[in-house]
Amino acid sequence: MGLALMALIWLITLISTYFFVAKTWWLPVGASAATGFIDRQFTITFIIMGIVFLAAQLGLGYIVWRYRQTPSAPPASYSHGNTTLEIVWTTLTTILFVGLNLMGSSVWASQRFDPPEAGAVQVEATGMQFAWYFRYPGPDGTYAPTKMSLMDPSAGGEAAVGLDTSDPSAKDDVVTGTMYLPVNRDVDLSLRSVDVIHDLFVPQLRFKQDAVPGLNIHMHFKPTAIGEYEIACAELCGLGHYKMHGMVHVVSQEDFDKWLAAREAEKQ
């Protein structure tokens, strides 16, 4: 029985470890400025936890086999523990866990507390059951006010977010269903929701943030590779949660300017 148990625990441990180490399924290739740091922090955590995992599970398997009861096994040793050992492993674990945590803090801080870089492109994302809308303030750099009384989700576009078209600054506001971003430029994103809580999650951009009704949440991030990236809603928002899907197109600055100009022209 001891041998069978050791074999099972070791087998589970080694198979699990294989699929992590072989990176059969891993973080998607990143395409934003934060990728480097987040992935490095993930890898460090992964290596440390992986070593502890292997040591603890293989040790557990070994102990149950080594100290199984057999007719010739010596009597169990009579011991209530060892205070020195307790102090040693408590101290080591504390240093390890808290240290790991402090290492990861700087990126969190720079993303959340520092303002976006000068010249960042402004985008406002609005979530509603079950779609995303993206608004660009246009050449005047000002978002026109939106009003709930003007909202008509079934109409889509400007009406969906309740754009007040009587306001002069609304003339150049562009509302789209797909987010276009210029590469290598900071994005100053405002996140809003009109009904329930949604979450804008773009795995490749290492970006995730809840959109909460009643709050206007500011975030900034910088895409670093041209490409098309999928948005998945990551906060349960109702029966269509699984299909609240969107796209981010990261393009060159030139293509972005062309795209935005074309949208402005359509509006006129």
Next chain:
Amino acid sequence: MATAATVHSHAPQGFIRKYIFSLDHKVIGIQYFFLALTAVFVGMALSLLMRVHMIWPTANWPLVGEIKPETYLAFLTMHGTIMVFFVLTTAPQGGFGNYVLPIQIGAPDMAFPVLNMLSFWTTFVGFIVLLCAFFVPGGAPLHGWTGYPPLSAIQSAGPGEALGADLWITAIAIFCVASLMGALNFITTTLDLRAKGMTMMRMPLTVWSWFITAILGLLAFGVLLSAGILLLMDRNLGTSFYVPQIMVNGQIVGHKGGSPLLWQHLFWFFGHPEVYIAILPGMGVASQVLSTFSRKPIFGYRAMVYAMLSIGFFGFMVWGHHMFMSGMSPYSAFAFSILTMCIGVPSAIKTFNWLGTMWKGRIRFDTPMLYAIGFVSLFVSGGLSGPFLAQPVLDIQLHDTYFVVGHFHLIMGVAAIFGIFAATYYWFPKMFGRMMNETLGRIHFFITLAGTYAIFMPMHNLGMAGQTRRYSQFTEVAYQTKLLPLQTFITFAAIVTIAAQFIFVINLFWSMFKGPKASDNPWDATTLEWTTATPPPHDNFGGKTPVVNNGPYEYGVPGAPKDFVMQTDPPTEPKH
């Protein structure tokens, strides 16, 4: 104390007073156990339906027909709610805590037997109210077991958010009341009804775990109860605690100025301690069983007690780690994150001490021991994904993905279930007077351990690849469609593992009536429940009051006549 003594001068003879509205903690414990057993089968059936729906979304299933996305979400909500409240809180604490705690401290019953009965029947009513949500128009709610408003606060936000959601909140509120009564009873009993010589530091670690769990319950369930009442008011009385001005289904709802984050703070102030309410009794059982079957004293008894106390203490300060992506102040994330890492320390100490207990032992592999060893393995695996999720910067990628699903199922789901299995196989002889079948127990264990790993380990990989939680289908997001083969594997693993649970049920009921008769102390164990008859008489010790002379885990004492010294044996001075 007088209450228990008066009640127990005569055992009731009528069927109803003896088995239905019983005041005997042992009967109530068994009632809780069977309530949880019923609930776990409902919860498990729901998980099976969810798993098959993900892989074959358009298939027709017996009883439920074709599962729609909203039905999937209703199953998901009910699975979580049933499992967390009516299984993981009910079985370890209400079931085994009720049955074993008074006997282990040498008391004739709980301090308040009537309150105890009331607590069980209130829990029962809560369960019935919850199940009713399936059968009302619109069905069960789809807002998940965490019930975040505004989704859970607006009747038109989705199917099931009408009467179904009201029943859901009501059921949870009823459960909170029941748990508060239970917690009060456990705390009073532990503090006041201990036998002579049963000092706090001679209490078995199981008693410590139930005692600390009761304190957590007393502090946490009151908050959830209040939060639930506020949510009911928002839904039905037009208040705006949780709902700002919003538009749902093209209609502006009549709320203004509420905060959706308020609910999350209140919910997780309960919700995080709840995780420890589910797992602490499992830790107690694992300690008890590992020591018994290793024939060695527990390694570092005091460290184990202090570790559980600090887990309970820190458990109330970490709720914000569920909210790193919620729009909560990012400054507070630092504090919540550091405190969360701190709670990993006592958890690690417990693991070291379990390994230390087996080290140089003489291990017997009876089924309870297999489950206790499985508990340690799952606790390690589920625990080590914690330091990933505790870092806000990694949560950017992992929050609300299958990584989280894998993490909490391993540590508070399956590990806690393994604690319940260990407790069942360990105390079954005392509870029902017969032994369970060892061969069936071993087969059940090996399939269940391998199966749970096959289900929940790959979920970490899915989460890293960006698979979001609570998706009824994976057809809409291209990168997630690529992960379907792994999801299919998990579904097959779940089918096998769930099928294996019937081995347990057959063993349980067969042994109850046909198993070989159990002796008073079949495991050669030391604590007080093994000093009395099997099953114990109505007042637990047949009119005698035990006197405690020894610590709870005196195995292999040098110079002692047997390899174990019971707590009631004459005091022993080990000869070194």
